[in-house]
Amino acid sequence: MNIFNTYLQYINETILILLKDNNIVLENDNLLEKVVVEVPKNKKFGDLSTNAALVLSSTFKAKPFDVAKKLKLKFDTHHDFADVSIANPGFINFTLQEDVWQKLLFNLLETGEWKYEQFGKNNNLNLEFVSANPTGPLHAGHARGAVVGDCLARILKLVGFNITREYYINDAGNQIDVLIKSVQLRYLEQLSGINANIPENLYPGAYLIRIAKKIKNQYDDTLEKLDYENFFLKVNQLVINEILNLIKKDLSNLGVEMDIFTSEKSIIEKGFLDKVLNILKDNKLIYEGILEKPKGKADLDEWEPRPQLLFKSSFFGDDSDRALKKSDGSWTYFANDMAYHLYKIEKTKGNLINILGADHLGYLKRIESAVKALSSNKIKLVNKVCAIVHLMNDDKKIKMSKRSGNFIMLSDLINDLGKDVIRFIMLTRKNEQVLEFDFKKALAQNKDNPVFYVHYAYARCKSIVKNSNIFDHKFSFEEIKMLKDNNELYLIKLISQWPKVVELSAKHMEPHRICYYLIELASEFHSLWNKGKIDESLKFIHVDDTSITKSKLALINSIMLTIKSGLNILSIKPMEDM
């Protein structure tokens, strides 16, 4: 259904014929991959353009313009093209017959939904995202990774990947000790009724009070005399489950779905760490060695050379080899993470994607190295890094600091703004770019707020349908052929780009493109709407002529259908009226 691919295929076939005609052998097949069909930036160049002649000029040992002339002779015979022209230095521009667009619209409405090229071919893909430590509910900063991951998953699904969304629970590290110690204080606080002083190195969050109450309800004061180790054994799982429930609730309120939550502890219990060590041994990628002192500016007074168990990460391009064991003999986070990635490799039998925060930038190479080592270079790990989000209020930065406990929780954000605005705005920047999230704009009911703008376009469409008093939404081709005005045709052309937007979004793993497209579509629609004020013929409803109105309704329906598919990817429900 992607019209660009249709013509790209035709152009490629034509090139092969031309090569054969001229007894020229393509020295390298990859050359054809450089041939693209795209929409020229400037409308006056027509509907489509191709760089074919520029790509092939050296093969033909001729100037691009002359190659273009040869190609044009072939293209001229195709009945879809109203005009084929050559522009310097050798672009070939196509103007399509009106009925090509009209047919496209007709087919879309017949099918009732967009179809996308299934280049995922049902291949498995594992997408790990959020994976926040289970020490508290999510805060505002987590929203970005959550939304990017969730939408990316939806996009990849549309193009045929079999995708698993996974949350990795770090339930095995130091932070869990800190958590349980904090809970123990809160529990004793419940029993004594005296407010506890929470030391700086423990978690102060009020959510732990609620968990402490639960423990008190369940165990009464029977845990009062326990030392920390035994208290830990008693409540550890309960506390983590309680917090995971908070996190799951946050995710669900944000419209983010997970297929599976995998615990770090369970991976180790299943023996994946041993498996990792064996693989590394077999491939001679592990050794006892001493790392060089890092040359950082940071205070490294405590640094001392020490023999450690190391993974030969540098073999795969990492800057340094990486420690697997800490000085106290326990495994490093990285060692466990290798085990987790081996687990993902084994069960996925396909490529892996991780959505990470910017603070993990320094971690990418070692984990990529790990996946290469553990999969004999067969599995690809793509790391998508989300830059930080600056929360703003009317251009003023809102400061968040962990120490003071002064950071905005995701649940507060959702309560204040609703999930739709958050989801949309989180995708209005490409993920590597720092994002300014302005409360004032998110609450605005005007163009400052892009979701609002898109909703408004959809609601206007709905309103037209309602006011038309036409309830038959089966459209004949004759009706659709009445859409002849350039402004209307332009909208059809824009709509026809939608599958390409989704496919490129998937290919490059860039969900933000969906938002930009929706804004543009909304904008073009609003524009056409207003043209109706100047030019009567462009109004959508023609009271005295049902068939003209129906032709316009066909266009309106296709716009709604497209906005709906876009919002659906973002998991936003279109507003029927406003």
Added chain:
RNA sequence: GGGCCAGUAGCUCAGCUGGAUAGAGCAAUUGCCUUCUAAGCAAUAGGUCAGGGGUUCGAAUCCUCUCUGGCUCACCA
């Protein structure tokens, strides 16, 4: 000091992965409501794509150096 990400209009950012005269939105100026939602639209103005060098038919995009900002740098997670 090393690594990674970024630097595009006064501000916030796109730029279909190398294509044609670099595009939007804010902000500024000026217009458009007796008529399908003015919560909107149109027009004007705004640029050494941080800077130098290179690669080629062609560079904001690729390579290289320099500058600036952010994140990060054994034994945390």
